[in-house]
Amino acid sequence: MAHYGDHQLQIYQAGLKGARPRLPMRMEDLEDAAHAVLSRESYWYVAGGAGEITMDANRTAFDKYRIHPRMLTDVSERDLSVTLFDRILPSPLLLAPIGVQSIIRPEAELAVARAAAATNVPMILSTVSAHSMERVAETMGDAPRWFQLYWPRSPELAASFVQRAEQAGYEAVVVTLDTKMMAWRARDLQNAFLPFLNGQGLANYTSDPWFRDGLERPPEEDMWPAVRRWAGEFADPSKTWKDLATLREATKLPILVKGIVHPDDARLALEHGVDGIVVSNHGGRQVDGSIAAIDALPGVATMVNGRVPVLFDSGIRTGSDVLKAKALGADAVLLGRPYIWGLALDGEDGVREVIKRVLADVDLTMALAGKAQFAEVDGSLLVD
Ligand SMILES: Cc1cc2nc3c(=O)[nH]c(=O)nc-3n(C[C@H](O)[C@H](O)[C@H](O)COP(=O)(O)O)c2cc1C
Numbered sequence: 003m004a005h006y007g008d009h010q011l012q013i014y015q016a017g018l019k020g021a022r023p024r025l026p027m028r029m030e031d032l033e034d035a036a037h038a039v040l041s042r043e044s045y046w047y048v049a050g051g052a053g054e055i056t057m058d059a060n061r062t063a064f065d066k067y068r069i070h071p072r073m074l075t076d077v078s079e080r081d082l083s084v085t086l087f088d089r090i091l092p093s094p095l096l097l098a099p100i101g102v103q104s105i106i107r108p109e110a111e112l113a114v115a116r117a118a119a120a121t122n123v124p125m126i127l128s129t130v131s132a133h134s135m136e137r138v139a140e141t142m143g144d145a146p147r148w149f150q151l152y153w154p155r156s157p158e159l160a161a162s163f164v165q166r167a168e169q170a171g172y173e174a175v176v177v178t179l180d181t182k183m184m185a186w187r188a189r190d191l192q193n194a195f196l197p198f199l200n201g202q203g204l205a206n207y208t209s210d211p212w213f214r215d216g217l218e219r220p221p222e223e224d225m226w227p228a229v230r231r232w233a234g235e236f237a238d239p240s241k242t243w244k245d246l247a248t249l250r251e252a253t254k255l256p257i258l259v260k261g262i263v264h265p266d267d268a269r270l271a272l273e274h275g276v277d278g279i280v281v282s283n284h285g286g287r288q289v290d291g292s293i294a295a296i297d298a299l300p301g302v303a304t305m306v307n308g309r310v311p312v313l314f315d316s317g318i319r320t321g322s323d324v325l326k327a328k329a330l331g332a333d334a335v336l337l338g339r340p341y342i343w344g345l346a347l348d349g350e351d352g353v354r355e356v357i358k359r360v361l362a363d364v365d366l367t368m369a370l371a372g373k374a375q376f377a378e379v380d381g382s383l384l385v386d
């Protein structure tokens with residue numbers, strides 16, 4: 003039986019022929035290598051946060067939780083699969099929605115989509131992508147994909163987005179709640195860099211009939227009216243929980259809310275009929291000084307109590323992070339910045355390689371901790 007961990011042997015075997023890994027193995031080195039090839043503006047747009055306190059805490063908080071390995075259990079046949087919304091996925095990993103990937107490489111989300119499809123890891127496409135959701139879907143065949151919604155001000159545009167996504171074979175809608183506006187981001191302000199202002203990341207808007215209708219000039223001739231309209235449409239700070247009902251009417255797809263860190267918000271989300279929750283603090287990019295995402299997970303998971311899937315992101319870098327998240331109540335996790343470093347360094351191949359490494363690490367760490375089934379990992383994996 004093949005296992006994700008076999009990737010380890012492939013790397014050693016290539017070494018016998020004198021080949022060293024193309025991408026640095028340690029996550030920190032991978033990021034440093036990406037830093038070296040990207041422009042200062044692009045690197046910091048991805049690496050930066052709303053200050054650094056929560057971004058750092060997202061990593062260091064994992065250290066508080068320690069795995070307590072068990073010996074002499076049969077781990078010869080391992081299974082990392084999870085079932086989400088009736089689809090069996092071979093692993094618990096999804097790709098977090100990351101916008102404006104054209105600041106990294108022009109092929110952007112198309113390269114990521116191919117890598118996701120090749121590894122059967124669902125891609126969650128951002129609303130603010132450089133390629134339209136239809137174009138991305140075309141590259142993916144039947145491979146699983148979800149659509150992330152930045153919930154626009156106009157109900158017409160929101161309905162159009164989710165209906166286009168449904169039509170293009172996206173299997174769930176992830177509504178991001180933590181970005182009603184962009185945080186104070188010192189790195190980007192220092193670089194005076196906001197990619198949307200020169201039209202990057204607007205493909206889903208400029209390809210939308212409703213959005214185009216309201217423009218005085220087509221974006222192909224003049225991007226500025228589209229940018230202005232986007233700035234007005236992007237988000238609506240007045241939205242509240244009751245507005246979820248209008249989204250619910252617009253699509254049959256499962257709706258998840260992303261950005262939940264408080265148990266009371268998890269309760270409200272359930273009361274308003276969501277189908278899933280993503281515990282996330284947006285990688286520390288929105289509220290600096292806020293709770294580390296992994297510390298928010300147990301309270302949310304307890305409140306949800308298995309009624310809907312709970313996903314987790316913000317700080318996932320290694321196999322043990324994935325296992326800790328599962329032990330603390332996540333059904334699956336989203337990988338964020340690391341795959342962007344893979345994209346920066348080696349395009350589609352780089353993204354695929356980063357995904358394979360994380361999954362190999364999950365597989366091996368799980369086996370060495372004494373578990374054969376990811377589905378069976380629970381709180382007993384951790385030191386009390
Ligand atoms: C450059 C960048 C762009 C992002 N764009 C989006 C986005 O368009 N939609 C969204 O819901 N989250 C977005 N996020 C947040 C990610 O989905 C995810 O929550 C975050 O990257 C997790 O933190 P980590 O990458 O440090 O693990 C973005 C994150 C980064 C780094």
Ligand SMILES: CC(C)CC(=O)C(=O)O
Pocket residue numbers: 101130181184284287
């Ligand atoms: C605010 C967005 C348009 C993109 C995003 O989610 C991010 O940069 O964190």
